[in-house]
Amino acid sequence: MPYVNELMGDLENFLHNEDIHVPALIRIGIAHYQFETIHPFLDGNGRIGRLLITLYLVSKKILQQPLLYLSVFFEKNKSLYYDNLTRVREKNDLIHWLKYFLTGVDETARQASNTLSEILKLKENVENTLRNTAGRRAHTALVLLSYLFKEPFIHVKQAEEICNLSTKAANGLVNLFVQQGILKEVSGKTRYRLFLFEPYLNLFK
Numbered sequence: 001m002p003y004v005n006e007l008m009g010d011l012e013n014f015l016h017n018e019d020i021h022v023p024a025l026i027r028i029g030i031a032h033y034q035f036e037t038i039h040p041f042l043d044g045n046g047r048i049g050r051l052l053i054t055l056y057l058v059s060k061k062i063l064q065q066p067l068l069y070l071s072v073f074f075e076k077n078k079s080l081y082y083d084n085l086t087r088v089r090e091k092n093d094l095i096h097w098l099k100y101f102l103t104g105v106d107e108t109a110r111q112a113s114n115t116l117s118e119i120l121k122l123k124e125n126v127e128n129t130l131r132n133t134a135g136r137r138a139h140t141a142l143v144l145l146s147y148l149f150k151e152p153f154i155h156v157k158q159a160e161e162i163c164n165l166s167t168k169a170a171n172g173l174v175n176l177f178v179q180q181g182i183l184k185e186v187s188g189k190t191r192y193r194l195f196l197f198e199p200y201l202n203l204f205k
């Protein structure tokens with residue numbers, strides 16, 4: 001649709017227009033409204049529009065990594081989200097939308113930063129536990145732990161490969177992790193058991 005192309009062109013110009021002096025967060029807040037109102041796709045406009053916010057902030061080097069996940073805030077305050085977007089469209093009232101948007105950015109960023117602190121604390125605690133309990137396997141145990149921060153579900157077979165251990169030794173190591181409350185068996189099976197780094201996953205709840 002040429003109409004949509006024109007509106008998308010307009011959005012792009014607005015995003016890059018350096019004659020408009022406005023803080024990046026305000027600019028992307030307005031652009032998100034604009035994008036959702038243009039609604040260029042049949043589906044996925046919400047998701048792409050939220051991605052746009054995070055990727056814009058990365059491109060402006062305000063974020064070093066795409067780690068601002070606003071979807072939880074919008075989902076939690078959904079009717080306000082829709083109401084505020086509608087208010088811009090129907091009444092030209094940007095202020096309520098922008099306040100809502102900035103509150104979301106603030107809350108989400110704080111939450112992410114708290115979670116990160118908790119992850120670092122957990123890492124330190126678990127490392128200490130392993131140094132105190134794994135004996136001469138301590139180094140291998142820390143290798144397994146660092147893998148678990150990337151991939152919190154694990155089979156014994158994987159532990160074998162990651163740590164370069166025999167099946168017996170890998171089993172022993174995984175058992176130690178279970179005893180120390182680091183891993184928990186979640187499959188309920190006796191063969192091909194699956195273990196979860198539960199204290200880590202709990203931090204994201």
Ligand SMILES: Nc1ncnc2c1ncn2[C@@H]1O[C@H](COP(=O)(O)OP(=O)(O)O)[C@@H](O)[C@H]1O
Pocket residue numbers: 036037041042043044045046047048049082085086089
């Ligand atoms: N009144 C409104 N004004 C502007 N955008 C709106 C309005 N109501 C809903 N939207 C946007 O439309 C999105 C839903 O569109 P959709 O294409 O189904 O996206 P998705 O499939 O990613 O959820 C919502 O997340 C919201 O961003």
Ligand SMILES: [Mg+2]
Pocket residue numbers: 043044
């Ligand atoms: Mg949809």
